[in-house]
Amino acid sequence: MPIALLALTAGAFGIGTTEFVIMGLLLQVSADLHVSIAAAGLLISGYAIGVAIGAPVLTIATRRLPRKTVLLALMGVFTLGNIACALAPSYEALMAARVITSLAHGTFFGVGSVVATGLVPPEKRASAIAIMFTGLTAATLLGVPAGAWLGLHLGWRSTFWAVALIGIVALAVLARFVPRDAARIEPAPLREELAVLARPQVWLGLGMTVLGFAGVFAFYTYVQPVLTQVTGLSEGAVSPVLLLFGGGLAVGNLLGGKLADKAPMPAVIGTLLALAAVLAVARWAMPQAVVAIVFIGLLGVVAFATVAPLQVRVLEKAAGAGQNLASSLNIAAFNLGNALGAWVGGVVIVRSPGLPGLQNLGLAAAGLTAAGLLIALWSHALDRRRAPASCAAA
Numbered sequence: 096m097p098i099a100l101l102a103l104t105a106g107a108f109g110i111g112t113t114e115f116v117i118m119g120l121l122l123q124v125s126a127d128l129h130v131s132i133a134a135a136g137l138l139i140s141g142y143a144i145g146v147a148i149g150a151p152v153l154t155i156a157t158r159r160l161p162r163k164t165v166l167l168a169l170m171g172v173f174t175l176g177n178i179a180c181a182l183a184p185s186y187e188a189l190m191a192a193r194v195i196t197s198l199a200h201g202t203f204f205g206v207g208s209v210v211a212t213g214l215v216p217p218e219k220r221a222s223a224i225a226i227m228f229t230g231l232t233a234a235t236l237l238g239v240p241a242g243a244w245l246g247l248h249l250g251w252r253s254t255f256w257a258v259a260l261i262g263i264v265a266l267a268v269l270a271r272f273v274p275r276d277a278a279r280i281e282p283a284p285l286r287e288e289l290a291v292l293a294r295p296q297v298w299l300g301l302g303m304t305v306l307g308f309a310g311v312f313a314f315y316t317y318v319q320p321v322l323t324q325v326t327g328l329s330e331g332a333v334s335p336v337l338l339l340f341g342g343g344l345a346v347g348n349l350l351g352g353k354l355a356d357k358a359p360m361p362a363v364i365g366t367l368l369a370l371a372a373v374l375a376v377a378r379w380a381m382p383q384a385v386v387a388i389v390f391i392g393l394l395g396v397v398a399f400a401t402v403a404p405l406q407v408r409v410l411e412k413a414a415g416a417g418q419n420l421a422s423s424l425n426i427a428a429f430n431l432g433n434a435l436g437a438w439v440g441g442v443v444i445v446r447s448p449g450l451p452g453l454q455n456l457g458l459a460a461a462g463l464t465a466a467g468l469l470i471a472l473w474s475h476a477l478d479r480r481r482a483p484a485s486c487a488a489a
Contacts, residue, residue, distance in 0.1 A: 098272050099210075099214055099272050099273050099274055100211055100214050100215070100223060100226055100227065101226075101272070102268050102269050102271070102272035102273050103166075103207045103210060103211055103227045103230070103269075103273070104226060104227050104229055104230040104233075105230060105264070105265045105268040105269070106166065106170055106203060106207065106230065106265045106268070106269050107203075107204065107207065107227055107228060107229070107230025107231055107234070108230035108231070108233050108234050108238065108261070108265065109170065109173065109230075109234075109258070109261045109262045109264070109265035110170075110173055110199070110200050110203055110204070110230075110234075111230055111231035111233075111234030111238065112234040112238030112239070112242065112258050112261055113173065113176075113177055113180075113196055113255075113258045113262075114142060114197075114200065114234075114433075115231075115234060115238070115239045116234075116238060116239050116242035116243075116254055116255075116258060117135075117138050117139060117142075117193075118139070118239065118315060118316055118318060118319065119239050119240065119242055119243025119246065119319055119333065119334065119337060120242065120243065120246040120251045120254060121135045121136060121316075121317070121319050121320065122319060122320065122323075122330065123246045123247070123250070123251040124138070124189070124251050127250075127251065128185065128186040128189065129186075130186050132317070132320055132444070133441040133444050133445055134186070136316050136317060136437050136440065136441050137190075137437065137438070137441065138189065138190060138193055139312065139316050139433055139434070139437040140433070140434040140437045140438050141190045141193050141194050141197075141434075142193045142194065142196070142197040142200075142430070142433075142434075143197070143430035143431060143432075143433035143434035143437070144194070144197075144430075144431075144434050145193070145194035145195070145196075145197030145198055145200075146197045146198075146200040146201040146426065146427055146429075146430035146431075146433075147201070147427040147428075147430055147431045147434070148198070148427075149197060149198035149199065149200065149201050149202060149427075150200075150201025150202055150205060150423040150424060150426050150427035150430075151201075151420065151423060151424055151427060153169075153198065153199075153201070153202040153423075154201075154202050154205055154206070154420050154423040155285070155288070155420065157202065157206075158285075158288070161275065162206055162209075162210050162273075163269070163273045163274070163275055165202065165206055166203060166206060166207065166210075166269055166273060167266060167269055167270060169199035169202055169203045169206075170199070170203070170262060170265055170266045170269060171266065172195070172196070172198060172199040173196055173199045173200075173203075173262050174259050174262030174263055174266065175195075176192055176193075176195045176196025176197075176198075176199070177192075177196055177255050177256075177258045177259040177262060178255075178256075178259045179191075179192035179195060179196070180192040180193060180196065180255040180258075181252045181253075181255035181256045181259065182252075197430075200426070200430065201423050201426040201427045201430065202423050202426075204227075204228075204422075204423075204426040205420075205422040205423025205424070205425070205426050206422075206423070207227055208224050208227065208406060208410070208422045208426075209422055210273070211223040211224055211226070211227045212224065212410070218356065219356065220356075220407065220410075221351075221352045221353075221355035221356040221359070221403050221404070221407045222352045222353065222356055222403075224352065224403050224406050224407065225348050225349055225351060225352025225353075225355075225402075225403040226352070228348050228399070228402050228403065228406075229345065229348055229349070231344070231348070231399070231402075233341070233345070234341075237338075237341065238258070238261070239337050239341065240334040240335070240337040240338045240341065241257070241334075242254040242257065242258070243319075243333055243334045243337060244334045245257060247330060247331065247334075288420050289420070291413045291420055291421050292420075294412060294413065295477075296412040296474060296477065296478075297409060297412050297413050297421055297424075299470055299473065299474040299477075300405070300408045300409040300412055300425065300474065301409065301424060301425060301428040302428075302467070302470045303363065303367070303405065303408075303467045303468075303470040303471045303474065304405045304409070304425055304428035304429055304432060304467070305428045305429075305431045305432045305435065305467070306432065306435075306463055306464070306466040306467035306470065307367045307370070307401060307405065307432070307463075307464050307466075307467025307468065307470075307471070308398075308401065308405070308428075308429050308432035308433070308436070308464075308467070309431075309432035309433070309435040309436035309439065309460075309463040309464070309467070310370060310371065310374050310436060310460040310461060310462075310463040310464030310465075310467070311370070311374075311394075311398045311432075311433075311436060311460070311464075312432065312433045312434075312435075312436030312437050312440070313435075313436035313437070313439045313440040313443075313456060313459050313460035313463055314374060314377060314394075314436075314440065314456045314457055314460040315340075315394070315398075315436075316433075316436065316437040316440050316441075317440050317441075317444065317453065317456060318333075318337070318340075318391070319333050320453060321381055321453050321456065322336060322381075322387070322391075324450065324453055325381045325382055325387075325450060325453050325454060326381050326382065326383075326384055326387045327384065328384065336387075336388055336391050337391075339388060339391055339392040339395070340391045340392065340394065340395040341395065342392060342395065343391070343392040343393060343394065343395020343396040343398075343399075344395040344396070344398065344399040345395075345399075346395075346396050347395060347396035347397060347398060347399035347400035348399040348400070348402060348403065350396070350400050351366060351399060351400035351401060351402055351403040351404055352403040354366070354400070354403075354404060355403045355404040355407045355408075359404055359407045359408050359411060360404075360408060360471075360474075360475050360478065362403075362404035363401070363404040363405060363408055363471050364468065364471050364472065364475060366397065366400040366401040366404055367401060367464060367467055367468040367471055368468055369397045369400070370397045370398060370400075370401055370464050371461050371464040371465045371468055372461075373390070373393055373394055373397050374394070374457050374458075374460040374461035374464060375457065375458065375461035376390070376457070377390065377394075377456065377457020377458075377460070377461075378454050378455065378457045378458060380457075381454070381457070382454075402429075405425065405429075406422070406425055409421050409422070409424070409425040409428075410422060410425075435463070436460065436463060439459055439460075439463060440456050440459065440460070443455050443456055443459050444456075
């Protein structure tokens, strides 16, 4: 395994930690800044919208810069943004700092995915992406529970100081190990890169990412109140359960990479179907502590088993000059899904206050993922129609 790939994974760990860590701090942020849990959940949406805006804009703006320089600059923005989060005096300031931090996210993963696939043989592309995204799973496995523990014992601001330190370490690792000529290619004319936006299958790929992954965050954004108020666990027990979720992500991420290496589109359909099915049973799983804990681990597996297949699908349909842009757009799509999911979950909670809203999150989440699955089936059907036509033309 190229050591540069591990350096990319370190960067992914830092960025993934700041994205997900707020989920283990909702109760503390809500109480300290005097806002509702639903409003605190919108800190997820604000971050995700910033990713969606920053990904295409920064990808185009930095297209002529060396990839290593871009990665280092983005990690610098990430680090400074987390310092601003730690110092935020109000909810509005924290939201603004989260949005600034998020601008680096999409382009880092978009450029990083392209760099990762260039470090390995073509038949290992999905696995390379999965290894890089292992940084996200490690962030959830280690960063989120540790951040929740810090927030519980030292205050939520200490968590963001710790994440800023992670950013400094990741910056040093990227500077040391990513080669200067990583993914060094002469950029195509901007018109050719933008031409990827005219491909219907790219848009269908982005759509299945948005809706398919939205289901994860409609439920997981509010996992802390669900575990404490529905399952009946103490706040101190949430961190160990989040560790289990992170372990599931690690397994699911590698599994998704292996499946996508063999058959990307069947992997997309199969993983989205599994995710929708698991989310659909959340209402019945969460009131029972033992079942709920098993459910959280299983959710981690099926949630991140979708990531590599969805990313490879978009790269596959954007082959050529538009890969950097398409890759970043798909990262933006994941985060639009995060924003949509967090918003939908908040609406469910607001419209059915108390236990009913929290209990209904799983069904709402399953509906979102099922919509993504329908888009995947539509996209696959278009592929199958074109295949006979291509053969006939030959």
